[in-house]
Amino acid sequence: MxxxxxxxxxxxxxxxxxxxxxxxxxxxxxxxxxxxxxxxxxxxxxxxxxxxxxxxxxxxxxxxxxxxxxxxxxxxxxLVAMRGRQLHDRDGRGPLLPYGLRQEEQIHAVxxxxxxxxxxxxxxxxxxxxxxxxxxxxxxxxxxxxxxxxxxxxxxxxxxxxxxxxxxxxxxxxxxxxxxxxxxxxxxEEPLAHDYKELHVPATPTGDWPLAPHALHIWPRGEFMLIALPNPDRSFTATLFLPARGRDSFETLIDRAAVRAFFAREFPDALALIPDFDAQFAAHPQGKLGTxxxxxxxxxxxxxxxxxxxxxxxxxxxxxxxxxxxxxxxxxxxxxxxxxxxxxxxxxxxxxxxxxxxxxxAIENYREMRATVLAPDFAARKQLALDLEQRFPGRFIPRYSMVMFHAEIPYAEAQRRGARQDGVLDALLAAGAGADSALATKLLADAAL
Ligand SMILES: Cc1cc2nc3c(=O)[nH]c(=O)nc-3n(C[C@H](O)[C@H](O)[C@H](O)COP(=O)(O)OP(=O)(O)OC[C@H]3O[C@@H](n4cnc5c(N)ncnc54)[C@H](O)[C@@H]3O)c2cc1C
The missing domain is CATH 3.50.50.60 (FAD/NAD(P)-binding domain)
Structure with a gap:
């Protein structure tokens, strides 16, 4: 030496x-x-x-x-701005759920x-x-x-x-x-039981965006999901998050036919956008995740x-x-x-x-992205959270917003406030009450928000 x-x-x-x-x-x-x-x-x-x-x-x-x-x-x-989550059901349709109330509440793909x-x-x-x-x-x-x-x-x-x-x-x-x-x-190291694989979704032959730009696209399917983020050249990078083992898993996607059938069933609109899908899936590595x-x-x-x-x-x-x-x-x-x-x-x-x-x-958010967004009350809960933020600015800020858009709020504080806010949301949804109700005012005061 x-x-x-x-x-x-x-x-x-x-x-x-x-x-x-x-x-x-x-x-x-x-x-x-x-x-x-x-x-x-x-x-x-x-x-x-x-x-x-x-x-x-x-x-x-x-x-x-x-x-x-x-x-x-x-x-x-x-940077490519993403203003919300664009959900895709198996027919390729779904709502765009904005990330926040204000124009500047967006995240950026890079x-x-x-x-x-x-x-x-x-x-x-x-x-x-x-x-x-x-x-x-x-x-x-x-x-x-x-x-x-x-x-x-x-x-x-x-x-x-x-x-x-x-x-x-x-x-x-x-x-x-x-x-x-x-x-x-x-x-x-606590490994996640789910692995990931990335796929390139090119711009269309006419040089256009293959998916609506300025959104983070999510194909939530309960136990697994596909997401896609835009690139400045109008392509997208898609990532499949899937259990490593089990019924629908990387372990069962053993050959070209099985992979194609799985994508055709779960993500047909995405599959149609990737001309060299088989080659990409075979060549790209299967990444591991963990904490x-x-x-x-x-x-x-x-x-x-x-x-x-x-x-x-x-x-x-x-x-x-x-x-x-x-x-x-x-x-x-x-x-x-x-x-x-x-x-x-x-x-x-x-x-x-x-x-x-x-x-x-981050672990909790995986469940939200792949499964909770499918729950019937998810959109209502998100809307109620945004309504509360509008009615009580500075006092109620959705946890996602605190983490993503409020650098002045430390993560631990966002987690603590988020837990108290969840209690408020649960109680309001159970009572069928809105952000402008007397109950909302009382619950916020009780939760010291
Ligand atoms: C699928 C996926 C998606 C992600 N998406 C996001 C996201 O949307 N937003 C976000 O904020 N984060 C995201 N992350 C996390 C993000 O990638 C990491 O947190 C980030 O890269 C960490 O940066 P780092 O510089 O600490 O480590 P790294 O990016 O890993 O860089 C480490 C560097 O050290 C070098 N190195 C390694 N070993 C040695 C050695 N022995 N000697 C000298 N040099 C060495 C490496 O070559 C590398 O250049 C994602 C991660 C994954 C896996």
Whole structure:
């Protein structure tokens, strides 16, 4: 193993994914020197990976963090607004359920690779940031802050110590595993029994949108679902979420005929939009999902952030939004040269209730997306929630809206308020009373809303 001789970087970040890169920008803006080690090749010169999580949704928390790092304007042209959920029944029909009351209450689809590349391009222009690709971290010493890594040719290297090493290396974090092996942290992964597969829905032959743009499309089917998010080139990225085993499952979709019959029965309108469906389904990988619980996130000079610390299931569209929010909090806590260990302790203390809350809400949202939306009272309940918000602005805000559009409300607070609001909705629906009833006023006061 060869030792590298370079001046000790103030901060080493492992992982130039969206979280690692955004954090580098925020720390450099505060005058810190940052070195970023990334396992993959430089995406500015390498083709993007295909067939896996191609686009994702950004909401208020993610946008606020991008704005804070000064990169929102650069990313803005890449965003496609989605104003509500467009449901599809087996005949391809269904309502559009708006996300919120106001025009600005919308979420934004963005191509994951393009977002990451835009952040890397921004970071490459900052003198205090040193980006290094083809560097796969394999170990970290918590006491010294020394990272070991393997280069593209397979040779091992050990860095000089860094004052702070941040693991932003995603759900399969090598740094987390290194700390686990050293006994400084424990981690458990709760796998979801459902896997996913992505499919590309191209623009029509005339270059038009294949589905109504500006909506997140959902084909809810109870135990499973298909969703689709728009791309700027008028294509959509569809994702099938399906049990790994059981009657309707990835296990039973064993050949081309079975897959086609399943789609023709459950999602005929979507199937008609994908000319090379059979080839895509056979070629695209089947992804795994789960929730990662890990504690503590911090050991001496090492801290985990983003998916490395708290990967969640994607059903609230918040994993990256949450990781970006981590970056803002950590940058605030480290601001002005504050000492790293105490900032890390404070980061974990402050952030964990929120990451636990969004992990739980993300799992709950899977049931809502694939099943609850089918319940006869779902639309009535959503409408009542919006009516209450209109009548009692600031006092009643639907939980989905708090999570997606109110970055100023921490996730844990959204979860607590959401539970109290659910009680109000249950009671009003049971009584057949509306938002303008005396009962609504009383229930809100009783729930301290
Ligand atoms: C199907 C699906 C849909 C999703 N949809 C949404 C959504 O709509 N909205 C949302 O907010 N979130 C969504 N997410 C979650 C989101 O993708 C993650 O939360 C986000 O990518 C986490 O960012 P990160 O930078 O922490 O990790 P990653 O994006 O995983 O980046 C980690 C980086 O570290 C690098 N790396 C890994 N190991 C090493 C190593 N040993 N050495 C050096 N570098 C290394 C990787 O190459 C990568 O560049 C979705 C996730 C999935 C699976």
């Amino acid at each position: 060869s030792a590298r001789s370079r001046g000790a970087a103030a901060v080493t970040i492992v992982g130039a994914g969206p979280v690692g890169t955004l954090l580098a920008l925020l720390l450099a803006a505060d005058g810190r020197r940052v070195r970023v080690l990334e396992r993959r090749a430089d995406p500015r010169s390498a083709p993007a990976e295909r067939g896996r999580s191609i686009n994702l949704a950004l909401a208020a928390r993610g946008l606020a963090a991008l704005a804070r790092a000064g990169v929102l304007e650069r990313v803005q042209p890449e 191509d994951r690779a393009r977002l990451n590349t835009a952040l890397i391009e921004a970071a490459a222009r900052v003198a205090l940031i040193e980006l290094e690709f083809d560097r796969r971290a394999i170990d970290v010493e918590p006491d010294s802050g020394r990272v070991s890594w393997v280069d593209g040719a397979g040779a091992q290297h050990a860095d000089d110590p860094a004052a702070l090493v941040i693991g932003a290396d995603g759900a399969g974090s090598a740094l987390r595993q290194a700390l686990q092996q050293r006994g400084t942290l424990r981690a458990t 990662l619980y890990c504690w503590p996130w911090h050991a001496r000079r090492v801290l985990l952030v983003g998916d490395a610390a708290h990967a969640i299931v994607p059903f609230h569209g918040q994993g990256l939004n949450c990781g970006f929010e981590d970056c803002v909090l950590l940058a605030d806590l480290l601001a002005g040269g504050r000492d790293e260990p105490s900032a890390c302790v404070q980061f974990e203390r402050q952030r964990r209730p929120d990451t636990d809350a969004i992990a739980a809400m």
